Amino acid sequence: MKKLTLEEIGKMAGVSRATVSRVVNSYPHIRPEVRERVERIIAETGYQPNLLARSLASDRSNIIGLVIPSAAQAVFADPYFPILIQGITQVCNANSLTLSLFLFHSREEEQRAIRSISGTGLLDALIITADRKNASFIPMLRESHVPFVLIGRPEQRSQISYIDTDNVTGAKMATDHLIQLGYRRIATIATEQNTAGDDRYTGYVDALRFSGIAVDENLIEFADFSMESGYKAMKRLLQYEPDAVFVTSDTMALGALHAIREARLRIPDDIAMVGFDDLPPAVQAEPPLTTVRHPIKEAGAGAVEMLIDVMNNGSKPPRRKILPTKLIVRASCGAVRS
Amino acid sequence: MKKLTLEEIGKMAGVSRATVSRVVNSYPHIRPEVRERVERIIAETGYQPNLLARSLASDRSNIIGLVIPSAAQAVFADPYFPILIQGITQVCNANSLTLSLFLFHSREEEQRAIRSISGTGLLDALIITADRKNASFIPMLRESHVPFVLIGRPEQRSQISYIDTDNVTGAKMATDHLIQLGYRRIATIATEQNTAGDDRYTGYVDALRFSGIAVDENLIEFADFSMESGYKAMKRLLQYEPDAVFVTSDTMALGALHAIREARLRIPDDIAMVGFDDLPPAVQAEPPLTTVRHPIKEAGAGAVEMLIDVMNNGSKPPRRKILPTKLIVRASCGAVRS
DNA sequence: CTGAAAGCGCTTACAG
């Protein structure tokens, strides 16, 4: 049961190790009978090439890293991450890439690890999930020359490749929808954790302004993406009697729902709600909310595709991809007001 | 900006590559002045050893794999997994282990990948999250001689190392609590997805039997760990008018809550509820449920510790670890009935 | 189309 090597397979097939290597790697110009003989031996023996040796020799590991900064740690349990990871692994699997996960629990851990992540030749490339503060190690990444892409636009304009969702437009559609239904005291539960939060807030404000509705500070609460924070934010908002609320993530919306029901108010009769993300039924409110579809899985998949492109063709020009959002209207939001 | 090698560092420090290697790996017997000189050069140049080369030469990659079978895919968004991963990465980071994530989206993908996962020398060891059907590839793992541990007990008694939670006792405590409060029509929302589901169901039945309460088929519903399935199960249960319900996961409990509130019933006045998992506030109901604390993060951490033990000391005898559970009583459950 | 050989960057007996 010892591990077989190319050399041994070659011996068994009566060819050189180089030839076996070529068969394994599907080089085109091999005599068919030789190829078949080698392939048969490989099948019979169950030979599997040693990936470490291959990586060292070829200078390509086919391993990519997913970095989740410590700042995201607190909300890592939000379904956003698992769904993102589903999208990522789907494309990884399809392209025989191995995914390494780097999850940091503190700023220090992060700083310590980020150098070794980028400097040890283990990883071909990196995906970084965006958060406000990861700007700190991006310079380090750049000089390491490991290709990387961000999920979520960076805070500053830069030459960095990233994939993002059209958060501004999504938030605008959500708010417009409420305006069109006749609501005027439209609150929001926003976040300042990342640029997605900024953009959703921007969309909300833009929609109000465009419709000539004054932005009321009392109707704006900031939370942190957690269900609990959504609950608390909603409780604070309720005292100002909004007639509708745009919650910038479905997880927070779930928390907000608790607060609303606790106050014995009804959705949508007493207060209308629009969320953001369109989480899958497994983690969705009942009845499902009107919400903005955030293509999370597609973002994960797209990030890997972009990364593959960058690995093969170099990182300039920087790649950009903005995924569209879509308003998903459900009965729960409420009908046109009389 | 090219990558430095041991050889080059050695040249700069006036020593051989072997000596540099020893310094890097903290071998004890090196002359202090030599060590210092080498360390200075390393610090100045920012040299980082090539992990692939090291792994190949030392036959140890320090990479471990986390395998999440396709059967778990549907509920991967459940906070259970992210929390588990937090526990796993914590111990990985502390021990300089790199974590690779293998998430499969179909049975075929899984079968295809599992061989290469275990046969390519990339991974030192594996953690497998238990589900009913992964039994299928465990034999394959065993003959690959890659050490592995399961999270969650395997279905059959076997020689496999695993870490688990005391689900039976946890469920028993939950049910007993309801019995003690005076409830008699205690329903449950159970699952058959994995052995944890079996055990929680067992605990529920045991508690009823022990108290001489008849097990009523009408008060038992099976779901699949998703919020949606919890919602649907609760709707079905309500027609049989239970006075309490033990929901075997907090995520399903959240769904069940929706159903209860939709029916305009109150917790705990109309129906008492106990959950299982004690999810963090970020994803918890408001007000928080009475629930059974399931040490998920500890299970992840413990799995890695067990794996390290197995890697260093061999896999026999097989390791077992059962983590205790604890009933967390919260006001939401309701007081003693009159 | 195929093989001999150099090389990837380390580790680690072995010898001194």
Next chain:
DNA sequence: CTGAAAGCGCTTACAG
């Protein structure tokens, strides 16, 4: 305490 050298298992020009 330190170095020369073999070896880990591949890939890949180079030559034929």
